[in-house]
Amino acid sequence: MNLSPDDSRLLTELCEQHGVSPGKVLKLLETVHEYEFKERRTGIYDALREILKATLSQEVERSA
Secondary structure (H helix, E strand, O other): OOOOHHHHHHHHHHHHHHOOOHHHHHHHHHHHHHHHOOOOOOOHHHHHHHHHHHHHHHHHHHHO
């Protein structure tokens, strides 16, 4: 996903304020964008869940 420099800065700032990884948010946004124009969005919740699970497990591993 191509964000303008202003959008990228804003995303980073908001993620820092809320303790969220900008990379995770970008992956979630990219996934939603991929499904946006499909006739049926079957599987989008599973795809989003997998991103959240993967990043959560990586964060747990880093803190251990």
